[in-house]
Amino acid sequence: MDKAEYLEPDLAFIARLKRAGGESVKKCFQCATCVAVCDVTQSDKPFPRKEMIWAQWGLKDKLFYNADVWLCHQCGDCTMHCPRGANPSEVLAAVRSLSLAEHAVPGFLGNMHSSPAALVPLFAFPIAVLLLAAMYANGLAIPAGEIIYSRFFPLAVIDSIFISAALFALITSALSVKKFWGGMKRNAPQKAAPDAAAVFGALKDILFHKKFAQCRANKPRYTGHLLVFFGFLALFATTNLVMLYHYLLGRETPLALGDPVKLLGNAGALAAFAGVSYIIARRLAAPKETGNATYQDWTFILILYAAIITGILAESARLANIPAAAYPVYFTHLVFVFFLIAYLPFSKFAHMLYRTAAMIYAASNSKTS
Ligand code: SF4
Ligand code: SF4
Known part of the structure; x- marks a missing residue:
């Protein structure tokens, strides 16, 4: 027989959870109506x-290392039907936020990233890196003549900064997801290793927003969400295609407005702008x-918005040939983009990592049950 365990509520964690948006947690009387109405639950x-x-x-280890918290997509259906006025949708969102x-x-x-006081140093780093790079490349002078951003920041300089930022994000993302995955295995031991079907199933769900649609x-x-998601996929593809253009075909930026890669980038920016505005x-x-x-x-959505808007403004100022506006706006745009890329695993952006991991974990576990 298992040994009885004496349980003390973790009052400090409960208070943190309430402050993060889960203030209705104590209202729940365990009727399970929320389970009955949730379309996602297994x-x-x-x-x-x-x-x-x-x-x-306040069982934080169970909450933090639990795939189900990330399977929830905050549709609010459970909250709408809760007879006690509790808000399970927001309680799970608060757990994800603290996670x-x-x-x-x-x-x-x-x-x-969870402290407003740290926002200044978080921004100071990319500002300092980009200022040093601009000083090294051209002494911070605004180039004369036609606006060509690679004259202000040579492509090799920009690529080395942003490839380093992406590598940092990749390594820290892998380590963060590994920690989450290890905790899930500890709390709900895996029945099967994830196979190709579990991985492709999760990616298909994410791509088509199947759960969201319910x-x-x-x-x-x-x-x-769909507009932002496809807008960013298009922008990500554009960035990589521009690099291929440059390094494989020797083509320089700016691309002509009618170029297919440019069209893809502009369509992505407009879709992301419309999605975030909405x-x-x-x-x-x-x-x-x-x-x-x-x-x-809020910080994530506003920084995302700022990155999109400064990107659109940088292109508009270039087309309107206003160098005094174009280069500073372009610099600001790069600061926001750096913030989004380098800090991806620590901001709300990381929800795509944990949600994907949770979906794969849950799919591989339910296969053999
Ligand atoms: S429906 Fe409300 S009261 Fe019932 S278990 Fe869910 S959260 Fe608790
Ligand atoms: S908010 Fe989450 S838990 Fe509630 S019904 Fe929607 S998916 Fe299910």
């Missing part, structure tokens, strides 16, 4: 009722339906 390991009782006791710092490797960068209470979120407008107009956005939610 029958052999239902949620979010069990997470609500874990949260009431970002918990899983982050190195941990201090995760903690910095949303009822918060259906408009699907539209905004998400922000909904958050401001209907905060109840969209949920309590946390500090991390």
